[in-house]
Amino acid sequence: MIIGCKSKMSASILAVRGLSVVFSTENNGLHALDSVSFDVNSREFVCVLGPSGSGKTTLLRVLAGLIPPTSGSFKFSGGEQPSIGMVFQQATLMPWRTVTENIGLPLEVGKVNQTVAREKIRDMIELVGLQGFEDSLPRDLSGGMAQRVAIARALIHDPDLLLLDEPFASLDAMTRERMWMELSRIWQARQKTVVMVTHSINESLFLADRVLVFTQRPGKIKMDMEVDLPRPREDDIRYLARFGELARQLRATIE
Amino acid sequence: MILRPDFSRRFFASVLPLMYKRLLPIVFSAFVFLLAWSLVARYSGIPNFILPSPLSVWTRFLRAVNDGSLAYHTGITLSEIVLGLIAGVTIATILGYLLAKSRSLEKILSPYIVASQAIPVVAIAPLLIIWLGDGILSKAIICALIVFFPVLVNTIVGVRAVPAALYDLMNSLHASRAQILWKVEAPASLPVFLGGMRVGATLSVIGAIVGELVDAQSGLGFLLRVGDFQYDTPMVFVAVFTLISLALALYGVVRIVENRFLKWQG
Ligand SMILES: Nc1ncnc2c1ncn2[C@@H]1O[C@H](COP(=O)(O)OP(=O)(O)OP(=O)(O)O)[C@@H](O)[C@H]1O
Ligand SMILES: [Mg+2]
Numbered sequence: 001m002i003i004g005c006k007s008k009m010s011a012s013i014l015a016v017r018g019l020s021v022v023f024s025t026e027n028n029g030l031h032a033l034d035s036v037s038f039d040v041n042s043r044e045f046v047c048v049l050g051p052s053g054s055g056k057t058t059l060l061r062v063l064a065g066l067i068p069p070t071s072g073s074f075k076f077s078g079g080e081q082p083s084i085g086m087v088f089q090q091a092t093l094m095p096w097r098t099v100t101e102n103i104g105l106p107l108e109v110g111k112v113n114q115t116v117a118r119e120k121i122r123d124m125i126e127l128v129g130l131q132g133f134e135d136s137l138p139r140d141l142s143g144g145m146a147q148r149v150a151i152a153r154a155l156i157h158d159p160d161l162l163l164l165d166e167p168f169a170s171l172d173a174m175t176r177e178r179m180w181m182e183l184s185r186i187w188q189a190r191q192k193t194v195v196m197v198t199h200s201i202n203e204s205l206f207l208a209d210r211v212l213v214f215t216q217r218p219g220k221i222k223m224d225m226e227v228d229l230p231r232p233r234e235d236d237i238r239y240l241a242r243f244g245e246l247a248r249q250l251r252a253t254i255e
Numbered sequence: 256m257i258l259r260p261d262f263s264r265r266f267f268a269s270v271l272p273l274m275y276k277r278l279l280p281i282v283f284s285a286f287v288f289l290l291a292w293s294l295v296a297r298y299s300g301i302p303n304f305i306l307p308s309p310l311s312v313w314t315r316f317l318r319a320v321n322d323g324s325l326a327y328h329t330g331i332t333l334s335e336i337v338l339g340l341i342a343g344v345t346i347a348t349i350l351g352y353l354l355a356k357s358r359s360l361e362k363i364l365s366p367y368i369v370a371s372q373a374i375p376v377v378a379i380a381p382l383l384i385i386w387l388g389d390g391i392l393s394k395a396i397i398c399a400l401i402v403f404f405p406v407l408v409n410t411i412v413g414v415r416a417v418p419a420a421l422y423d424l425m426n427s428l429h430a431s432r433a434q435i436l437w438k439v440e441a442p443a444s445l446p447v448f449l450g451g452m453r454v455g456a457t458l459s460v461i462g463a464i465v466g467e468l469v470d471a472q473s474g475l476g477f478l479l480r481v482g483d484f485q486y487d488t489p490m491v492f493v494a495v496f497t498l499i500s501l502a503l504a505l506y507g508v509v510r511i512v513e514n515r516f517l518k519w520q521g
Contacts, residue, residue: 064427086427092420096442096519108438109428137519163427 011077013193014040014063014161018072020218021058031218032058035072038212038221042077045187045194047204049250050214050222056197057089059219060163063195082160083110085153087167091146093138099125100134102149106157124152127182143170151179155186162187164196168203177235180206184232201250205243206233213253223253307489312496315489324478329497331474335391335463336505339398344455347403348448351410352440361411368407376400376462380469394466394474401462402455409451413444446520449513456505460498475501 019036022029032055040046048056061067063074064084076082085106093102100121107117125134128148138146147170154162168176184207187194198204204211205227213223229242237243289309295301296308303311319325354361380397387393417440425435467476475494482490 066423066426084427092424106428109430109434
């Protein structure tokens with residue numbers, strides 16, 4: 001039985017049209033993204049795969065509203081900027097805040113009631129396995145632990161759109177695969193829309209409904225691939241023939 | 256109250272190492288200093304009005320404490336310093352923040368600010384006293400002027416050094432300007448800002464004294480001048496030591512604030 005295979009009819013929540021980003025540098029403009037167009041459906045998990053420097057981070061930064069596109073547009077259905085949970089390529093914690101305070105930041109910014117906030121933070125700390133480190137400062141955390149704090153912070157305010165920039169790159173293999181399962185679970189339970197940048201073909205096949213493959217700079221979409229693997233995806237999914245086929249296709253496109 | 260028998264043992268076990276490490280060297284060096292001073296004062300033949308003995312300074316100190324004059328003049332100087340610090344630090348912090356945030360404002364104002372630093376405050380102190388009178392106000396303003404620059408510069412440097420990634424984080428959460436100021440910019444720039452405060456606090460004592468030496472009817476600088484005029488050298492020493500204590504106390508306050516708020520720097 002196939003559970004959780006989503007209907008292809010669900011509405012587009014994000015429409016990206018002809019998006020280009022040119023950074024102005026001294027000599028001439030650095031073309032990071034070149035007329036990228038795609039749609040993301042509501043509750044869809046989209047992975048972005050591509051070589052280093054292909055504009056993946058730039059795409060996320062545009063979607064988060066941190067930099068304006070040079071040309072083209074992107075639109076969220078509903079019109080307004082949705083609430084965003086972002087995990088940056090570096091953990092980006094505030095060194096003066098404890099783990100608890102760092103995770104609670106989005107709730108503070110959103111002026112959420114403190115009692116409610118405390119409870120949410122406690123649940124989130126459990127989810128990312130940081131019990132016992134509630135009052136630690138970032139300087140006392142390992143890179144992987146810091147990244148888990150950043151992931152917890154991105155999820156805590158239950159955002160409409162999750163933008164993840166290689167969130168698991170600094171984790172060890174075991175933790176990384178556990179986080180895949182957790183993210184999968186959260187995504188299904190909370191019905192989030194996710195755009196996640198990754199370098200790992202396995203990761204994208206474990207998590208995504210669709211994979212966008214970017215070309216070398218300037219970043220263009222080279223392939224838009226549906227991942228038609230059954231959910232929930234457990235560890236042994238990698239032994240499915242279909243998994244291997246998709247992985248081969250992706251690898252061939254990237255190289 | 257009954258003290259548990261092991262109380263004193265535990266008390267000394269926790270306090271003694273601290274005393275050995277921090278207090279003992281200070282006490283020892285002070286003792287050597289005082290001893291050397293007494294010996295020189297007694298046997299070198301230098302007259303008392305040039306180099307008074309520690310004992311005569313101590314006696315003069317007790318007299319100034321008893322007749323209330325030391326407390327009164329210290330109070331005057333301290334209020335000048337505190338007023339000057341409040342004014343100077345407030346203006347320097349606000350202006351520093353604006354300069355850090357606006358390149359164009361910085362381009363317009365920075366030539367004037369740099370040029371103003373070429374004028375030694377000491378040189379314009381007499382002018383300020385002519386304009387503003389010989390009371391507390393003129394000295395407070397001299398303090399404020401002296402404190403202004405180090406605090407301004409450190410505010411600019413501190414705010415400029417806030418990591419861009421933290422702005423991205425706050426903007427992705429749609430944080431307001433005020434939230435960015437209080438949750439990111441203020442805590443991130445605090446270490447550098449307090450560095451400026453440490454310098455400013457010490458300089459402010461100099462500012463007040465310079466003003467009082469030019470012209471004043473009260474304050475520690477006034478005591479210095481009176482002591483000098485009356486050949487009351489022990490009084491001069493008392494005033495100088497009080498000044499040193501004031502500067503150290505202000506420095507200590509900044510250190511306490513640093514210890515309280517910068518624990519995360521470790
Ligand atoms: N603010 C900026 N100013 C100028 N150039 C930039 C800026 N940000 C990114 N770039 C350039 O744009 C290109 C794309 O960068 P981007 O960070 O989006 O790549 P990426 O796909 O995320 O790479 P990686 O996989 O290494 O993280 C790079 O050549 C980078 O040097
Ligand atoms: Mg990147």
